[in-house]
Amino acid sequence: MKNEFEIAVFEGDGIGPEIMAPTVQILNALQKRHQAYSLNFTYCDAGAMHFSKTGQSLPESSLETARKSDAILLSAMGMPDIRYEDGTEISPQIELRKELNLFAGVRPVTLYPGQNTPLKIPEGKTIDFVLIRESTEGLFWSQGKGEVSKDQASETLVITREVSEKLFKFSFKLAQQRKSSGEGRGVVTCVDKANVFRAFAFFREIFDEQAKAFPDIQKEYAYVDATALWMVQKPWDFDVLVTENMFGDILSDLGAGLMGGLGLAPSADIGLQHALFQPCHGSAPDIAGKGVANPFAMILSSAMMLEWLGHENNNSDLLKDGKNLKQAVGHVIQNKKGLTRDIGGEAGTKEAASAILKQLAD
Ligand code: NAD
Ligand code: MN
Numbered sequence: 001m002k003n004e005f006e007i008a009v010f011e012g013d014g015i016g017p018e019i020m021a022p023t024v025q026i027l028n029a030l031q032k033r034h035q036a037y038s039l040n041f042t043y044c045d046a047g048a049m050h051f052s053k054t055g056q057s058l059p060e061s062s063l064e065t066a067r068k069s070d071a072i073l074l075s076a077m078g079m080p081d082i083r084y085e086d087g088t089e090i091s092p093q094i095e096l097r098k099e100l101n102l103f104a105g106v107r108p109v110t111l112y113p114g115q116n117t118p119l120k121i122p123e124g125k126t127i128d129f130v131l132i133r134e135s136t137e138g139l140f141w142s143q144g145k146g147e148v149s150k151d152q153a154s155e156t157l158v159i160t161r162e163v164s165e166k167l168f169k170f171s172f173k174l175a176q177q178r179k180s181s182g183e184g185r186g187v188v189t190c191v192d193k194a195n196v197f198r199a200f201a202f203f204r205e206i207f208d209e210q211a212k213a214f215p216d217i218q219k220e221y222a223y224v225d226a227t228a229l230w231m232v233q234k235p236w237d238f239d240v241l242v243t244e245n246m247f248g249d250i251l252s253d254l255g256a257g258l259m260g261g262l263g264l265a266p267s268a269d270i271g272l273q274h275a276l277f278q279p280c281h282g283s284a285p286d287i288a289g290k291g292v293a294n295p296f297a298m299i300l301s302s303a304m305m306l307e308w309l310g311h312e313n314n315n316s317d318l319l320k321d322g323k324n325l326k327q328a329v330g331h332v333i334q335n336k337k338g339l340t341r342d343i344g345g346e347a348g349t350k351e352a353a354s355a356i357l358k359q360l361a362d
Pocket of ligand 2: 253
């Protein structure tokens with residue numbers, strides 16, 4: 001059983017280093033306690049501040065470290081005022097996604113007891129589903145390739161068999177994992193617009209083909225517009241949702257809204273060879289340097305990393321610690337002590353992280 005892992009760490013910009021420091025501290029506390037696995041952290045330069053100092057957003061050496069690592073932790077990158085000459089922002093997090101073929105954007109939408117949500121949740125129901133956003137093609141294939149004339153503009157949506165097969169296989173496997181750990185019911189819903197577009201009928205055909213290899217998992221279909229409605233009206237019915245890039249982009253923000261905002265929304269970008277874990281939020285320049293950033297989305301992303309490494313390497317210690325870490329965040333939310341301002345508390349970043357460490361030690 002493999003139990004030594006290289007972790008590439010991108011601290012990034014703005015609040016990035018402030019939320020990465022306690023996350024690495026917590027991971028170190030976990031590995032020290034059990035001594036059942038070791039995580040070796042290598043810090044990598046990249047981001048808007050690095051660009052303003054050196055003219056490089058993602059140095060080749062950092063990309064190389066990421067490529068060689070077993071997993072990548074990233075906080076957030078980009079600063080609104082630091083831009084390339086063409087006016088677009090420095091965003092190595094998107095370059096990494098493309099360079100490393102991270103086709104599955106995994107966005108868990110989870111409501112811990114006591115967590116703020118704009119919804120009224122009926123007795124006995126809870127929100128706990130995972131949205132999988134294809135992250136390398138779909139409408140984003142067109143990025144930088146759109147055609148504009150005086151009278152017309154067009155962008156092209158591309159869905160390939162190769163990526164769709166990987167995407168659905170990944171989704172069904174995740175549903176199996178969730179079913180066996182009791183987190184999910186074993187249902188995958190293909191979210192598309194197959195009633196109108198041939199490309200989505202193709203997407204759905206590949207979904208059906210892949211489903212055949214997973215007879216223990218139920219397959220369902222939903223149109224993307226209805227999915228937006230149901231995410232508000234009955235989100236407790238969902239287990240694993242899988243969708244195209246642009247649809248997933250929009251639905252994931254709706255998902256973060258259900259969780260009461262970005263401060264508790266983790267994510268993972270996963271490919272066949274590499275995986276990157278980062279919070280859904282950005283570098284929050286408005287609060288950077290003040291010590292008030294919420295570290296929980298980063299910490300929850302690192303818990304996803306432990307679980308992913310555990311599954312990939314059949315390492316039960318990592319699986320257990322990933323679960324423990326998620327539960328520790330859940331308990332702190334429920335007890336309402338150690339919460340930062342964005343989620344209704346008064347704690348600073350350090351106090352919030354201490355609350356997690358204390359919960360893990362109890
Ligand atoms: P943002 O997520 O950084 O901030 C939006 C709002 O949420 C702000 O008011 C911010 O203070 C608050 N917020 C975000 N994270 C928080 C946290 N952990 N604790 C407390 N409050 C938090 O989005 P933005 O302002 O649109 O973008 C800022 C910069 O981040 C931009 O340069 C953008 O390009 C970049 N960005 C990067 C990523 C990424 O690295 N994946 C994602 C989104 C935005
Ligand atoms: Mn988005």
